[in-house]
Amino acid sequence: MTSTSTSIDTEKYGPWAVIAGGSEGVGAVFADELARSGLNLVLIARNKDALESTAEQARKHGTDVRILVQDLLADDAVANIAAATSGREVGLLIFNAGANTYGNEFVFGDMKRFRDVMTLNIDRQLELVQLFGKPMAERGRGGIVLLGSVTGFVGSGHQSIYSAAKAFSRVFAEGLWWEMRDRGVDVVELVLGVTRTPAMARAGLNFDAPGLRVSEPADVAREGLAHIADGPVWVVDAEQEGARARSQFPRGERVLAEAAAVAAMMGR
Numbered sequence: 001m002t003s004t005s006t007s008i009d010t011e012k013y014g015p016w017a018v019i020a021g022g023s024e025g026v027g028a029v030f031a032d033e034l035a036r037s038g039l040n041l042v043l044i045a046r047n048k049d050a051l052e053s054t055a056e057q058a059r060k061h062g063t064d065v066r067i068l069v070q071d072l073l074a075d076d077a078v079a080n081i082a083a084a085t086s087g088r089e090v091g092l093l094i095f096n097a098g099a100n101t102y103g104n105e106f107v108f109g110d111m112k113r114f115r116d117v118m119t120l121n122i123d124r125q126l127e128l129v130q131l132f133g134k135p136m137a138e139r140g141r142g143g144i145v146l147l148g149s150v151t152g153f154v155g156s157g158h159q160s161i162y163s164a165a166k167a168f169s170r171v172f173a174e175g176l177w178w179e180m181r182d183r184g185v186d187v188v189e190l191v192l193g194v195t196r197t198p199a200m201a202r203a204g205l206n207f208d209a210p211g212l213r214v215s216e217p218a219d220v221a222r223e224g225l226a227h228i229a230d231g232p233v234w235v236v237d238a239e240q241e242g243a244r245a246r247s248q249f250p251r252g253e254r255v256l257a258e259a260a261a262v263a264a265m266m267g268r
């Protein structure tokens with residue numbers, strides 16, 4: 001699928017957008033699309049070079065693009081983000097950072113590394129939603145996009161914490177969507193399947209594995225922006241059938257089917 005650019009309503013979602021995880025992959029496409037629409041940006045990630053290069057590309061559209069080199073796991077992350085965005089009217093938050101960083105059989109795993117997955121996907125997400133969502137609700141306009149995964153529809157061995165964190169995000173998005181809809185703020189959990197991002201490539205995922213459906217960052221980012229007002233949950237087209245299947249009962253059958261699919265994907 002090759003998608004075309006989506007135009008964002010800058011009156012509703014501007015003048016500034018914050019992308020937590022805005023340096024590469026889906027986050028970099030969000031940056032380019034939003035700058036093309038006329039939004040100013042604050043891009044947050046750890047790798048400075050990748051941030052600079054994405055910012056430079058986005059600035060070609062003529063908007064103000066700032067970067068913040070920040071590990072979202074750091075204790076002072078939210079305070080630093082608040083300071084870096086102080087005085088800027090943020091009308092759109094995209095919480096993109098969150099791919100799994102640790103997989104292990106839970107009872108034998110390293111609790112600190114599991115906790116990092118939760119801190120990023122749960123704590124930081126909630127803290128940034130509150131930081132930017134409260135002024136949006138007070139202004140009566142804005143948008144919040146949270147990045148979800150089809151794995152958030154079913155428990156998955158060796159990544160039980162990641163899939164549970166993504167389930168948390170999806171269900172949180174539903175409640176938040178209800179709370180914010182009468183306040184003029186759109187909330188959507190954008191659910192992806194396997195997507196050809198640099199993070200997944202670095203993790204060693206074989207995008208050419210037989211039978212594996214792989215989405216492109218440009219397609220899913222543009223689809224997400226086109227459906228920003230179609231919350232609380234937007235599953236990308238390519239994954240809707242898969243998300244529906246993962247939601248069925250009895251749950252044991254779904255968990256076993258997921259385990260078989262993951263094993264095939266990993267060539268086990």
Ligand SMILES: NC(=O)c1ccc[n+]([C@@H]2O[C@H](COP(=O)([O-])OP(=O)(O)OC[C@H]3O[C@@H](n4cnc5c(N)ncnc54)[C@H](OP(=O)(O)O)[C@@H]3O)[C@@H](O)[C@H]2O)c1
Nearest residue numbers: 021023024025045046047072097098099149194195197199
């Ligand atoms: N790719 C897939 O197959 C797939 C499938 C389903 C769902 N998703 C979801 O889509 C989102 C994007 O995934 P992704 O594959 O692009 O990987 P990712 O590792 O979440 O990276 C996305 C962005 O977040 C930044 N980031 C990651 N950890 C960070 C941290 N601790 N502090 C600050 N920034 C951080 C990355 O830059 P730095 O590394 O430089 O910090 C990058 O800009 C995630 O929420 C993921 O769960 C992805």
